[in-house]
Amino acid sequence: MTSTADSDPSPAASPDSAPVAAITGAAQGIGERIAEVLAAEGYRLALFDRQEITAFPDAVRVRGDVANQSDVLAFAGAVNEAYGRIDVLVNNAGIALISPADETPADMWRQVMEVNLTGPFLMCQAFGRQMLATNSGAIVNIASVAGLSGVADRSAYNVSKHGLIGLTRTLAVEWGGRGVRVNAVCPGWVKTPMDDASQGEGAYVDGDIIDHVPLGRFATPDDIAQAVAYLADPAKAAFVNGITLSVDGGWMADGSWQSLRLDARHR
Numbered sequence: 001m002t003s004t005a006d007s008d009p010s011p012a013a014s015p016d017s018a019p020v021a022a023i024t025g026a027a028q029g030i031g032e033r034i035a036e037v038l039a040a041e042g043y044r045l046a047l048f049d050r051q052e053i054t055a056f057p058d059a060v061r062v063r064g065d066v067a068n069q070s071d072v073l074a075f076a077g078a079v080n081e082a083y084g085r086i087d088v089l090v091n092n093a094g095i096a097l098i099s100p101a102d103e104t105p106a107d108m109w110r111q112v113m114e115v116n117l118t119g120p121f122l123m124c125q126a127f128g129r130q131m132l133a134t135n136s137g138a139i140v141n142i143a144s145v146a147g148l149s150g151v152a153d154r155s156a157y158n159v160s161k162h163g164l165i166g167l168t169r170t171l172a173v174e175w176g177g178r179g180v181r182v183n184a185v186c187p188g189w190v191k192t193p194m195d196d197a198s199q200g201e202g203a204y205v206d207g208d209i210i211d212h213v214p215l216g217r218f219a220t221p222d223d224i225a226q227a228v229a230y231l232a233d234p235a236k237a238a239f240v241n242g243i244t245l246s247v248d249g250g251w252m253a254d255g256s257w258q259s260l261r262l263d264a265r266h267r
């Protein structure tokens with residue numbers, strides 16, 4: 001994090017006044033890397049996951065379900081008690097569901113909405129109240145390119161991520177004037193256990209993704225974490241509010257047909 005005269009105090013100068021970042025889904029994958037990157041930037045960490053978090057022994061670590069309001073309020077309370085401040089909330093926890101729309105059971109649809117959309121809303125509400133009380137803070141929601149365009153066989157997931165972008169924009173305009181910036185990062189396909197699980201179900205193979213991405217590779221968790229660190233930073237992203245930052249190697253920009261895309265890459 002960049003420290004300037006009008007930003008938060010330098011973490012290095014005074015560890016007890018270092019800014020605090022709360023991250024959901026931090027036990028593995030993208031969330032774990034976001035925690036590592038924000039820790040390296042000087043943030044004190046508060047981590048939340050339904051699984052046990054084994055890394056980051058110095059952090060506040062809470063086990064719970066983002067869709068359970070009591071768990072969310074308990075987490076926000078634990079963070080306030082331990083640190084007495086909150087600077088950044090990263091809503092990263094999420095679940096995938098690959099299922100044709102005409103076969104998707106209603107309870108599985110609801111479960112995806114609960115985790116991917118209601119959970120971030122509850123977290124924004126719980127931590128946003130604390131941020132609004134101090135007129136400062138940044139929220140970064142991890143959406144997806146699936147929140148910006150349709151991808152077949154992912155109706156619940158895609159709708160949840162479109163909704164998360166809607167929540168991002170709405171809170172950005174509702175809270176921006178009170179000092180709280182709200183933005184979203186939209187990853188393309190990232191190599192994480194979520195991708196392993198989807199490929200394990202036979203949903204796609206590496207080549208399907210790589211051939212579609214102009215940069216010719218999957219994203220890494222670090223690619224996503226660096227974008228989060230930027231949006232969280234009160235100096236670097238001071239005037240950035242309500243955006244969807246695609247970190248997708250050019251996926252969303254590419255309207256080429258497949259043979260043209262591959263020809264452009266290999267000529």
Ligand SMILES: NC(=O)c1ccc[n+]([C@@H]2O[C@H](COP(=O)([O-])OP(=O)(O)OC[C@H]3O[C@@H](n4cnc5c(N)ncnc54)[C@H](O)[C@@H]3O)[C@@H](O)[C@H]2O)c1
Pocket residue numbers: 024025026027028029030031048049050051064065066067092093094095096115119142143144145186187188189190191192193194195
């Ligand atoms: N991997 C990708 O290709 C990709 C692409 C675009 C967006 N995303 C999004 O990035 C985020 C992280 O994805 P990932 O690939 O690291 O996934 P992952 O499955 O590897 O990790 C997700 C983490 O969230 C936790 N989690 C899940 N449901 C939870 C709940 N109800 N309460 C608390 N914690 C919960 C899991 O325990 C896990 O630790 C998700 O929101 C996902 O939709 C991922």
